[in-house]
Each structure stands twice: as C-alpha cells, then as structure tokens.
Amino acid sequence: MQSRRKFLKKSAIASLALAASPLDVLAKDLPENNSTVINRPIVLSTWNFGLKANEEAWTVLGKGGRALDAVEKGVRLVENDPNERSVGYGGRPDRDGRVTLDACIMDENYNIGSVACLEHIKNPISVARAIMEKTPHVMLVGDGALQFAVSQGFKKENILTPESESEWKEWLKDSKYQPIVNIENHDTIGMIALDANGNLSGACTTSGMAFKMHGRVGDSPIIGAGLFVDNEVGAATATGHGEEVIRTVGTHLVVELMRQGRSPQQACKEAVERIVQITKRRNKNLKDIQVGFIALNKKGEYGSFCIQDGFNFAVYDQKGNRLEKPDFALK
Ligand code: ASP
Numbered sequence: 001m002q003s004r005r006k007f008l009k010k011s012a013i014a015s016l017a018l019a020a021s022p023l024d025v026l027a028k029d030l031p032e033n034n035s036t037v038i039n040r041p042i043v044l045s046t047w048n049f050g051l052k053a054n055e056e057a058w059t060v061l062g063k064g065g066r067a068l069d070a071v072e073k074g075v076r077l078v079e080n081d082p083n084e085r086s087v088g089y090g091g092r093p094d095r096d097g098r099v100t101l102d103a104c105i106m107d108e109n110y111n112i113g114s115v116a117c118l119e120h121i122k123n124p125i126s127v128a129r130a131i132m133e134k135t136p137h138v139m140l141v142g143d144g145a146l147q148f149a150v151s152q153g154f155k156k157e158n159i160l161t162p163e164s165e166s167e168w169k170e171w172l173k174d175s176k177y178q179p180i181v182n183i184e185n186h187d188t189i190g191m192i193a194l195d196a197n198g199n200l201s202g203a204c205t206t207s208g209m210a211f212k213m214h215g216r217v218g219d220s221p222i223i224g225a226g227l228f229v230d231n232e233v234g235a236a237t238a239t240g241h242g243e244e245v246i247r248t249v250g251t252h253l254v255v256e257l258m259r260q261g262r263s264p265q266q267a268c269k270e271a272v273e274r275i276v277q278i279t280k281r282r283n284k285n286l287k288d289i290q291v292g293f294i295a296l297n298k299k300g301e302y303g304s305f306c307i308q309d310g311f312n313f314a315v316y317d318q319k320g321n322r323l324e325k326p327d328f329a330l331k
Contacts, residue, residue: 010044029107038199039300042317043070046239046294049087050314053189054321061316062279067193067201068107068129074104075125078189082161086187087119089122090161091207093168095175096214099159100223102130103205104139107196108231114139116221119148122155125205128221134306139221169209186210188220190237192225192296200235200296208242218242224252235256235269239311240291244275254295264295265279268326272305276329285328305329 007201018087026067031322041061045053049261056073079088086092093099103124104114113132115124127149131140140148150156187275188206195201204227206220219225219242226242228251229235234255238245250271271293294313304313304326312325 005204039317040194041196042296042300042302043074043191043193043312044294044296044312046048046159046237046292046317046322047187049189051321051323053078053191054314054316057191057193059317061193061195062174064196067199069201070193070195070199072105072129073127074191075189076123077121077127079205083219085164085327087206088124090164092164092210093160094214094216097168098214099207102208104221104223104227105129105132105203106223106227106229107201108199112223114221114223115145116141116217117215118145118149120146120159121154122159124288125203127154130192139257150290150312151194163215177211180233186204186232188239190239190293190294192235194300200228200229200231202235202237204237219250224249226251228252229257230255232262234296235294236293238291238293241289244289244291247264248278250274250293254293254310258297263303264297264300264301268293268295268305272307272329276307292326
C-alpha cells in the first residue's frame with residue numbers, strides 16, 4: 001500500500017502539473033528524493049551565433065514543439081546566413097577553393113543522419129535529416145550525398161560567396177594551414193535541446209576548418225564525436241579541433257559520464273581533461289588546441305567546459321536567452 005507521504009507528494013505534483021505552462025513543466029514521475037521543477041524546454045548552442053539560432057529554435061520549443069524540429073530550424077538560420085563564415089552558405093572553402101560541408105542530427109529514438117564533404121547545398125543539416133528519415137543508411141559523403149540531396153529536391157547552387165573566395169585567394173599567397181584558436185576560421189554550430197515533452201535532440205553543422213585538405217572531415221558529422229544524444233540520459237555537442245574530438249569520441253564520452261552520474265558540467269570537464277592528458281601523452285602543444293563541449297541532461301541541467309579561454313555558448317530557457325562563458329583547463 002502506498003504511504004500517505006507518497007500519496008501527498010503524488011497529488012501535489014499532479015496539481016502543479018495541471019497548472020504548469022509549457023515553459024514550466026513538471027516531471028510526471030519524479031523520484032522520491034527529487035521534488036525540483038524540470039527546466040524545460042531548454043536549448044543550448046555554441047558560440048555567439050548560438051543566440052540567434054536559439055531564438056529560432058524557441059519558435060518551435062516555446063509552442064511545445066519537438067526538439068528535433070527546433071534544432072534543425074535553429075541551425076538552418078546560421079547555415080543560411082552568408083555572413084557566418086564557418087557554417088553553410090558562405091562558409092570558408094578548403095585549400096582548393098571548394099566549400100565542403102559536414103553535418104549530423106540525432107533524435108530522441110537513436111535515429112541518426114549525417115552528411116560529410118557535401119558541396120553546393122546550403123543546408124547540410126536538412127540533408128542529414130533526410131538521410132535519417134528516408135534512407136536505410138546513416139551517413140552519405142561527397143558526390144553520393146550531393147546526388148541524394150538533389151534527388152530530394154535540394155537546390156544545387158554555388159555556396160562560395162565573393163568574400164570567402166577573396167579570403168581564399170589571399171590565403172593562397174602563403175598557403176599555410178593554421179587553424180587559429182577561437183578565431184572564426186572554423187567554429188561549428190552545435191545545438192542540443194530538451195522539449196516540453198521531455199525529449200532530447202541535437203544538430204551539428206559546419207564548413208569545418210578553413211583551407212583544410214580537400215576531403216578532410218572533422219568531428220561535426222560524426223555521431224559520438226561532434227554530437228551524441230541519449231534520451232534516457234542527456235545530450236552533448238562539440239566545437240573546436242575536430243581531430244581531437246574524434247580521437248576521444250568526445251560527446252559520447254560526455255554522455256556516458258552523465259550516465260554514470262556526473263552533472264553536465266562535471267562530464268564536460270572530465271572529457272576536456274581526457275583530451276588534455278592525451279595531448280600531453282602525444283607531446284603536442286595544448287596551446288594550439290581548442291575544444292569546447294556543451295551538455296544537457298534530462299532535467300534540463302546544463303554545463304560546459306573547454307580547453308582554453310575564449311569559447312562561449314548560448315542558453316535559452318525560462319530565464320531568457322543569454323551567452324555564457326565556461327570555465328577552462330589551461331590557466
Ligand atoms: N569542429 C569543427 C571541425 O573540426 C570546427 C570547429 O568547430 O571549430 O571541423
């Protein structure tokens with residue numbers, strides 16, 4: 001028989017749940033020792049452009065919409081903006097002057113879609129979603145990805161803007177490949193969201209490292225590296241030097257640490273510390289490397305950590321939309 005205390009707690013939760021707006025949803029089955037309000041919906045995304053991407057995502061989340069739709073819509077805004085030179089249309093090209101895009105998406109049911117080294121299409125995130133929803137596969141690359149996109153009605157167009165082209169021509173004079181920490185010659189938008197129904201999803205999209213070798217693929221389209229979502233636990237996404245994130249399967253590590261009980265903040269910190277240790281073991285210079293993680297759990301708690309100062313991310317929840325700066329390892 002259920003105790004009086006349990007009964008009272010359940011009825012209190014039930015009446016609060018009835019009163020809750022979509023912005024203030026209570027968990028239906030809170031564990032005995034947890035009477036806190038779940039912070040949902042909430043959306044997090046990387047860097048300054050995360051602010052406007054969050055606004056866009058909130059047009060879905062604020063109405064009780066699905067996290068998957070919110071993250072796709074949010075990052076598309078940045079892909080479509082030619083002034084954002086590290087994502088989508090207007091992204092900086094590789095060393096051959098070709099803009100090649102990487103993206104992936106993951107929903108609350110372990111459905112995944114990914115596209116790598118995709119040319120001529122403004123919205124790789126939507127191609128990734130189409131791969132997830134309409135093919136038996138999870139990842140298409142290069143020409144095959146382009147063929148599929150065109151077959152689905154995506155417009156094939158020139159996505160190298162005059163600004164990116166002239167920067168590339170300038171770069172050709174020295175032809176020195178040197179990703180600069182925190183300077184936007186890379187920078188990915190990674191977005192993770194928890195919707196009013198308690199479901200998590202994520203999206204990640206980039207033109208990758210400017211002036212990379214043709215065919216180079218970073219972490220951003222790789223599930224478990226640039227993005228990982230487990231609807232029972234949480235979600236994480238990454239930005240920075242993709243090679244280091246792939247080496248440590250970074251976002252999978254963050255989510256697994258949350259599964260073991262770490263807070264999103266602690267999980268991001270430990271994952272960054274792992275990269276720091278491995279970089280030292282490999283005798284590489286940490287000062288040349290930046291990696292930032294953002295993470296979110298099922299309660300809507302969030303956290304972030306990076307290797308060095310300079311990374312920021314945007315959070316939108318009941319308290320509004322704001323930029324936050326995480327703590328970092330290299331002090
Ligand atoms: N992670 C991206 C890549 O390696 C770039 C970035 O986020 O800065 O392609």
